[in-house]
Amino acid sequence: MSMTDPDCLFCKIVAGDIPTAKVLETDDVLVFRDITPQAPVHLLAVPMRHIRSMADMGPDDSNLLGDLIGAANEAAGASGLGERGYRMASNVGEEAGQTVLHLHLHIMGGAPLGPLAMTDHLDRTP
Numbered sequence: 001m002s003m004t005d006p007d008c009l010f011c012k013i014v015a016g017d018i019p020t021a022k023v024l025e026t027d028d029v030l031v032f033r034d035i036t037p038q039a040p041v042h043l044l045a046v047p048m049r050h051i052r053s054m055a056d057m058g059p060d061d062s063n064l065l066g067d068l069i070g071a072a073n074e075a076a077g078a079s080g081l082g083e084r085g086y087r088m089a090s091n092v093g094e095e096a097g098q099t100v101l102h103l104h105l106h107i108m109g110g111a112p113l114g115p116l117a118m119t120d121h122l123d124r125t126p
């Protein structure tokens with residue numbers, strides 16, 4: 001897998017080809033504001049290098065995963081969420097609703113967030 005995908009939206013944001021509201025930048029991770037926020041604070045933490053989703057991560061990526069979560073925590077704290085609490089979530093694949101195929105951690109907070117998923121529509125019959 002190459003480090004960047006020329007057709008990938010978040011690779012273009014990382015490269016600076018598409019403008020974004022940056023919150024935090026480290027050597028390996030960029031945190032920026034989600035363009036369609038679903039909470040008062042809604043940030044995205046992405047690795048600089050192109051990885052499709054968490055499904056493509058494993059033991060070799062433990063450093064990057066730690067960096068990603070560390071940057072997400074720092075950005076959450078800088079956005080005033082540290083004491084209040086926040087949610088981190090990462091969609092993997094179609095049924096989870098992943099629309100951008102470059103790994104991203106959603107960081108959401110600033111209000112009570114309610115249940116993790118909308119499950120009313122699910123058929124629970126065994």
Ligand code: AMP
Nearest residue numbers: 020033034035036037091097098099100
């Ligand atoms: P997901 O549905 O989990 O793949 O999340 C993709 C997220 O990327 C959505 O919450 C979008 O609002 C967000 N998004 C799409 N385009 C941009 C952009 N240009 N800048 C910031 N966030 C974006």
Ligand code: ZN
Nearest residue numbers: 008011050102
């Ligand atoms: Zn990418």
